[in-house]
Amino acid sequence: MTQLPLRAQLASALGRTAATLSRATGRGDGSVIGGRVGLALEPDLLRKLAQDRKLALVSATNGKTTTTRLITSALQELGEVATNAFGANMPAGHVSALSSAKDAPYGVLEVDEKYLPEVIDTTGAGVIVLMNLSRDQMDRAGEIWLLAQKWRRALAGKNTHVIANADDPLVTWGASTATRVTWVSAGQPWKEDSWCCPECGGPLDRKGMEYTPPGGGVSGAAVSRTAENDWACRECTFRRPETTWILDDDAVIDPRGHRWVLDIQLPGRANRANAVIALATAETFGLPIQRALPRLRQVTSVAGRYTTVERDGRHARLLLAKNPAGWLEAFDVLDRSLPVILSVNAQGPDGRDTSWLWDVDYRVLRGRPVYVTGERRLDLALRLDVAAVPFQLAASFEQALAAQPPGKVDVIANYTAFQQIRSEFGRAV
Ligand SMILES: [Zn+2]
Numbered sequence: 001m002t003q004l005p006l007r008a009q010l011a012s013a014l015g016r017t018a019a020t021l022s023r024a025t026g027r028g029d030g031s032v033i034g035g036r037v038g039l040a041l042e043p044d045l046l047r048k049l050a051q052d053r054k055l056a057l058v059s060a061t062n063g064k065t066t067t068t069r070l071i072t073s074a075l076q077e078l079g080e081v082a083t084n085a086f087g088a089n090m091p092a093g094h095v096s097a098l099s100s101a102k103d104a105p106y107g108v109l110e111v112d113e114k115y116l117p118e119v120i121d122t123t124g125a126g127v128i129v130l131m132n133l134s135r136d137q138m139d140r141a142g143e144i145w146l147l148a149q150k151w152r153r154a155l156a157g158k159n160t161h162v163i164a165n166a167d168d169p170l171v172t173w174g175a176s177t178a179t180r181v182t183w184v185s186a187g188q189p190w191k192e193d194s195w196c197c198p199e200c201g202g203p204l205d206r207k208g209m210e211y212t213p214p215g216g217g218v219s220g221a222a223v224s225r226t227a228e229n230d231w232a233c234r235e236c237t238f239r240r241p242e243t244t245w246i247l248d249d250d251a252v253i254d255p256r257g258h259r260w261v262l263d264i265q266l267p268g269r270a271n272r273a274n275a276v277i278a279l280a281t282a283e284t285f286g287l288p289i290q291r292a293l294p295r296l297r298q299v300t301s302v303a304g305r306y307t308t309v310e311r312d313g314r315h316a317r318l319l320l321a322k323n324p325a326g327w328l329e330a331f332d333v334l335d336r337s338l339p340v341i342l343s344v345n346a347q348g349p350d351g352r353d354t355s356w357l358w359d360v361d362y363r364v365l366r367g368r369p370v371y372v373t374g375e376r377r378l379d380l381a382l383r384l385d386v387a388a389v390p391f392q393l394a395a396s397f398e399q400a401l402a403a404q405p406p407g408k409v410d411v412i413a414n415y416t417a418f419q420q421i422r423s424e425f426g427r428a429v
Pocket residue numbers: 197198199200201202233234235236237238
């Protein structure tokens with residue numbers, strides 16, 4: 001790599017010092033404060049740090065931290081990779097990630113959806129990974145449409161390679177101004193934000209299970225799976241593009257038509273989708289699937305997600321769910337034979353408004369013991385009551401856990417509730 005100019009070197013070094021101080025004084029991992037110090041001294045620092053590296057930016061409503069981790073793990077097969085492993089996904093976090101791995105030839109950066117256009121411009125990243133867009137705790141459908149429109153503008157005319165989930169109509173629309181796109185069929189269980197065509201506002205037709213693929217209907221799993229996810233606008237020409245990578249239950253079908261069992265350790269459909277996206281991304285870096293896949297299988301947990309905390313013989317597996325689509329994915333991971341503890345807060349990062357709880361269908365929880373806790377447990381309790389899901393209230397997570405018989409229990413928590421449980425219950429086991 002070429003040397004950074006002196007000012008940028010200095011800004012980068014001071015940023016690292018600030019990060020170290022922040023860690024030493026117990027103020028978190030320091031990546032945001034370090035990056036802010038660096039950017040204050042050299043506003044062009046991110047551009048300079050990004051130069052001469054092969055970069056992938058990863059953005060989505062859900063799964064971006066995990067997918068960033070999976071892609072990083074794969075690319076480590078090729079060499080050192082700079083990455084923002086702790087989810088600091090705005091420019092200060094990117095500065096910190098790149099300056100703490102100065103000589104890494106590769107970088108994989110998780111990027112907040114709203115910051116993506118700016119970060120594309122600043123870093124000139126060669127690879128952009130786009131997975132899903134749905135209402136968040138703070139954004140409603142109209143706002144995510146505006147977001148996709150900004151992605152379109154940011155990608156138009158750029159010399160980038162986009163890896164995008166073609167099963168999500170809004171992501172497809174957001175990616176389709178790019179000159180080069182690898183379309184992946186990664187699925188879309190949450191469809192509530194994509195009944196309308198993003199191009200013209202007309203209704204989107206979706207092919208259900210009964211859909212017969214052109215040319216017959218007797219088919220391998222790959223064909224039926226693709227058909228299941230097919231969609232098209234009834235009123236304009238906007239429709240799902242042909243895909244070259246396909247998630248097929250527990251396997252992936254690569255562009256040559258070969259089927260590989262994923263066999264990853266991270267649980268659930270959402271993580272298999274993340275893995276397929278990661279494999280498609282790795283291939284754009286020249287890494288073949290047979291070298292990338294074993295790397296993905298080594299990842300067991302990501303920033304505390306899917307880890308287990310233990311107290312008095314109760315082993316609680318932690319699942320993070322921040323928005324309606326995230327809850328749907330978490331339900332998919334639950335062990336049906338186990339009780340489940342749900343914890344909901346409404347602090348700043350969660351969004352103060354809990355009305356999004358009403359967008360989730362909780363009926364799948366019927367028939368197992370359900371405990372409800374967190375600062376906004378009454379909001380969730382009312383919602384469960386309306387859905388006729390029996391539950392018990394607990395004043396704290398500790399109480400909810402103590403109410404369980406010894407053994408395993410699943411926990412779904414939103415952002416600050418998840419972080420509270422992690423910090424109170426100490427080191428994950
Ligand atoms: Zn249309």
